[in-house]
Amino acid sequence: MHKATLAVSAALFVLAVAYWFAADAIPASRLAGQVGADGLPKLLGLALGVLSLLLAGQTLFEMRRAAAAGQGEDKGEGGDRLPGSWREHLRALGLIGIGVGYLLLLPHLGYIVSAGLLLAAVATYAGLKPSWATLLFAVGGGVVFYLIFVKILQIPLPAGFWPGLLR
Amino acid sequence: MDGLTYALDAVTTPSTVLAAAGGVLWGILGGALPGLSPSIAMALLLPFTFDMSPLAAIILLTGVYIGAEYGGSIPAILIRTPGTNAAAATVIDGYTLHQQGRGGEALGLSLVAGTIAGLVGLVCLVLLTAPLSALALYFKPPAYFALAFLGLSIIAALSEGSLIKGLIMGVIGLMVATVGTDPLSGVTRFTFGEPDLLGGIDYIFVMLGVFAVAELMSKVAEKDGVEGGAISKAVARVKLPGLRKLWDLRRAQAIGTTVGIIEGPIPGAGGTVAAFLSYNEAKRWSKTPEKFGKGSEEGVVAPEAANNAVTSSALIPTLSFGIPGSNSMAILLGGLLIHGIQPGPMLLTSRPDLVYGLFGGLFMSNLFMLIFGLLVLGPAIWLVNRPKPYLTAGIFMVVLSGIYVINQSLFDFWIVLIAGIIGYGMRLLKFPVLPLILGIVLGYMVESNYRRSLLLTNGEHRVFLENPLSLGLLICAGLIIGLAILSEIRRFRRPGIAAHG
Amino acid sequence: MKYHGIRGLLGAAAVATALVTAPPALADYPVQTVRLITHSSPGGGMDVFLRKIGQHLGPIMGVNFVVESVTGSGGAAAMAAVVNGPKDGSVFYGSTPTHIITSLLSNPSVTYEEMAPVVNLFNDPQTVYVLADSPYQTLGDIVADAQENPSSVVVSVSTPGSLDRQVMEEFQALTETSMIVLTHDGGGDAILSVLNGTAQVGVSEIAELRGQMEAGKVRIIATYTDERVPGIGDVPTAREQGYDLVVSKFRGIAGAKDLPPDVIAAWEEGVATLMKDPEFRDWYEAEGLQNAYQTQAEALAARDEFVVSLQAFFDEFGIN
Structure with a gap:
């Protein structure tokens, strides 16, 4: 589970970067107001980037804690395996x-x-x-x-x- | 004649009684088919109203609306597929109850809660039209922004134990909402030259994907695995709640009804937002908040009360301003205009027969909803008790049929399938679904009104604090977020509870 | 707010028109049943318009008209349905500026270029309105206020890509003023913003304003038309008030390019007769529509002119 979550955070980070660049390519229009058509999208790209790093950090932290706690307890929590095969x-x-x-x-x-x-x-x-x-x-x-x-x-x-x- | 006479007249005239009955029955069936929104169910009947009397026509259309808003909860509870947008919040606890073999109870609760809320909403419509229509006028861009932001803040509360994952899904939802035409300038964003994306991605597609398709995927996957999450027993039959039970659930009922009545007249807010807000509030004020998400009766009652209360109060801006606040109301307005009736401030004085007759019709429609609801539930339960292969195939087919009506494009089916894969992945990795839905539902509203507000003040953010409505709503949002962060930090400090994610 | 819709209406409209189709037509039209396709949802402005045409033009041309609404993609789906249909005069599109705006702003598989206007019928006058108790009496008052207090007069318009938005941007350029043009999700929301005081001025079509006008809540102070519009009080045009702005929000019929000449002729002749039909005239005048009949040649020229001005507007404001 943890490894898969790490992979997903990496993918989300890539998505965030790609989205930010796509947002940057939105043509600027004088009619878009103070914030601009790319305002919220860029903020979202940034937010997703930060959140995906946080998720990776949190997952690494949990992995270390799980490792410290030992294998047996990990299984008891149903932790480190994806549900299903x-x-x-x-x-x-x-x-x-x-x-x-x-x-x-x-x-x-x-x-x-x-x-x-x-x-x-x-x-x-x-x-x-x-x-x-x-x-x-x-x-x-x-x-x-x-x-x-x-x-x-x-x-x-x-x-x-x-x-x-x-x- | 006074108002009551007009209303009684409507209740006793065969043509209007028939219109109410037919409308409600059609609405329940339409609402129960995923993809057929209340507005589409209404539009389908519109041509048949041309030859009717104006009163029968408007009663028929509102009957469809009422029936459809209820009908959406049937598949939400039975097959984890919200039939209408506003039933999305019902899925959480409704389907969980069904998995616990209590689907019949959930259906009964949703029906009764909806009927009570509809009737209370009707009373408010009759008595409080003036103050409630004033409410619609109070909402200026800053207040709309704050309302949408309050809706988004629920993400924090709904993603307990996995705040980061919840926020990620919320952000992705908002990203989906940015696809399409920019609300202020009209430039296109993230459409990649695809005309099908010009109008944005309708959230019913994403909902069908992450709820229904993901559920079906889990079902077929289970074949050679453990029977986890499958419904243990066949649902026996519909069980209406007793008075005692209703009394126990009064708090959720009151919260849902109140939120629905207040949200109804606010254009653009609608049943979906009302359902989510009331779900969250019911949880906050519940004596057993820990049961929410694990099969709480209150979790069914609150959103279902909310989306049916909306059906009454949403009529207010349509009738008193001639301004439709939602797609459904736009169709109703169209139906009135075809009969040469111009809703607006003068309607009550120029056509009291129509307005009071409609009140009578709404009363009938809510009662018919109870009757037909009971009649329809039997066959619905029979259908979902068919053997799994047939049921899986049938649900998948329904998902891949109805939504074609929205844009008449195969493109939308691809979106549903992709959303299904993502939804399945989210389940595996325990990413919460609701933040995604909230992000998509509210993204447009929060962005457009934020930018409109700044446009009005030349970039001054002060306006959000100066507008009393906006200030109040933002304080509520701040409290919700603050409490959620606090509990998340506490959780993280105590690893024993945290591990489940 | 996204408005959904369905095709629907088919059966009922067909039956309704079949009943009234008795007398044989001016010329023999090559097909029996003609589909009129709109991107507007049932009950929407264009849908009602086409149904009225079907009802009154059916007997004149001796055909059955069936109205279908093909919603989605800002009219692109409807345009594709028309262009990909048979080119024998059996399928037409209820055209408004929307389909040209969609063609220019996005990249639909079928654009207005693959279509040609058949006839134009109406102009939908764009009007400037204010609250009944507003201090503004003329456009001049608004301009004076805007000159004195730049960026404080708020004008409420409908959607970002709409003509009412466009005309207010041009109005600012023309008068060298700076106002705030507030866009909405639709015409109804835009009126609400004027009613609750968010905006001091609004731009709208007459039909949408009718209810508020009759209740005495709003009054119209100018129209962006060539001539004064009957039925709304004696309101001077913008041009009469010294601001040379005319918006043509046309409503007409368009089809695929290169339709047979006899089909076009039948339409031109039929619609010319239709515009004189007293019952039909009563309807469109009550709707606040102006008779703006144009033959195909005239409509084509008008369209090209419209495209040029629209493109210039989009270029100027960086919309693409």
Whole structure:
């Protein structure tokens, strides 16, 4: 946990620096008032920089204290390990992967088909054994979502290439 | 005819009763779907109001508003996904209660607290329109700044034990809020030439990501791990709180209702700020503040009372100035204008039938909210009790559907997914989520009003101390921050408690 | 404050217009159903405007008008929807200066350059107003005060990129005064700032002021128009008061570039007839809109002129 926190503080520090430079590039306008459009952003960049260093300092301090206190107590506090395993985190990211696939397919296959595919993929991914029930869930779910969002709520979600076939 | 007669007339006319009922039901369903904000739910029904009588139209639209502000709490409690922005504060304790198998109780509390607050708010709307509309006029840029700053100061109080992490998330939230068009000059900031970023990043996207998507990620990750944090038992059914319970929770109820009524008429503040402020105040004045964040009933009652009290008092500036304080009120104003009704200082004298009729309609809507709330909760609970794979897929699909309506751009879905990854990382490293949300919600308000204030005084900071409203709010903020720092230092000195982070 | 919206309205508007579409048109319009797209949310100014056009122009041109609101990205999404649609006269955009401002300030995939005005209908007069009990009676009073006390007169305008903001910056340059121009998140907030005394002067469109005007809370002291605006009392224009400033906040119809000439002709002819329709005139005069009918050629020239002045303004004040 501590090591990961240190890595995150380093990343946040980099973000702070990058943000500050991006803020510096905001064009100055006479209309922006006394503080300017870059005023708050620069302050935020600075604040994040300082806070990320503080976080690193605090973490190092806790690490030293934990080391001094000895290994046994450290475990008792549940301290120095990230919750979960790397395999779990990869599984978690897999869900995002499915989401990315959905977003890439959505403009081409249209909402109703993409929705069905997403439902099937996520349900299987979350532990459902592929079966007729999965298929039914995907087809039925796709239609239900289509009816709710596109037909009842009139949200113009992408239709995909299907309407082109009808012409 | 006097006011009461007009109101009674509205309550007994079938068309207005139907409008209130239909509006509330639609609102609850719309509010419960993440991404459909109250304003969008109202806009969807707007075309149907063209053929109605003006009174039925306005009752329908306000009914949707009331229903939607309540509906947002249902997914907040059941699936850790705020259905509306103002339900974000409900997630904390509502979902924790649900994980403890007490979701039915939380839903009941939210419904009853919301109804009571709505009715009290209505009484205030009827009796205190004049003073409350004066309140909206008192708020000048320095006071707006101080109000937003007070909201931000809650970050310090909400990140107990990890003040630095809380502040970091708050700053990142503020950074997200700077994306888009600069509030004073109109130059674009951090948009990288992307037109989708021109209007900024809507906080519903970030909320869906860090709450809902992150939760789903944890759920699928758990498959080969320990069942930590999973809901142990199926939720039995809705349980309405008894009178005794309500009496025990009276303090949170009163705080939420009061904060909501005061925030409502202030343009731009709205239900979200009211919910967070009242959550924090309820915690401060609670006899059991340690339970907040770990499944406190007061933590559900206060924000839900606040966002429903807002629904009544937010009408004040719209009706008495013709100036909408929020998106929802802008739609309501549009609905009135289409019927040729110009809200403003003259409305009460020129159309008393409409104003008092609306009061009658609001009364009905709050009662319908209680009835339909109960009816809807059964199916909602049934839905979340489906096996995990189906539920996970269904929630993910809802998240990746509704928000398309906001900008009609796939870009927003990418923001949600990225926010999901960040939210998952935040959970692992125990970074608090609420400071991030508060930063995004309040960033624009705090920056624009700070700079407007300085513009008005040619750079003199004195104005924040000279404006009594601003001074008072800033003192409150200072107290909140001071107390939080004090307790953080104490915590750090005693390593035994500190280690949990 | 960000205003969200949805497409919606489609069904209802289609039904409504279908019912009134009885008599055949002047010329045969190539398509049956025409979509009018706006970036404004339902109930917003442009949405109501397009719906009124659909209602009255439908019978004249013999087509069904359907209003769709495509919000997001300051009009960029709506522009893309129009330009990427079929180029047969079946999709148009309700145009205001907003889409040009968005094109110049950001880098949308589709800009005003890929579009062409079809006709312009109205000018939305920008007015200068003060509280009813304000000491200011004319623009001259404001200028005198601003000269005596530089940086103390506060003028309330709507959003940072709006025309009302722009005109007040130009007003300062013209009169060599220095005032404080306070921007807001929308027109409503801007009026509130005048009502609560934060600002002494405000700039707004008439429709938004109507409620306060009728209640006698505010009065208009000047309009930035060519001619006096009827229906708001006899208010002299800025030019009459000696300040040569005219803002054209046009409202019209635009489409993709290079639409068929017969489509353009049908619109020009149809709208010319529409502007004479007494019922339609009653509506727009009550809204405080001025008849500013322009054919495509005129509207195109006016747009180019507008772009040049806008670009000059942005360059001068370092906005990009």
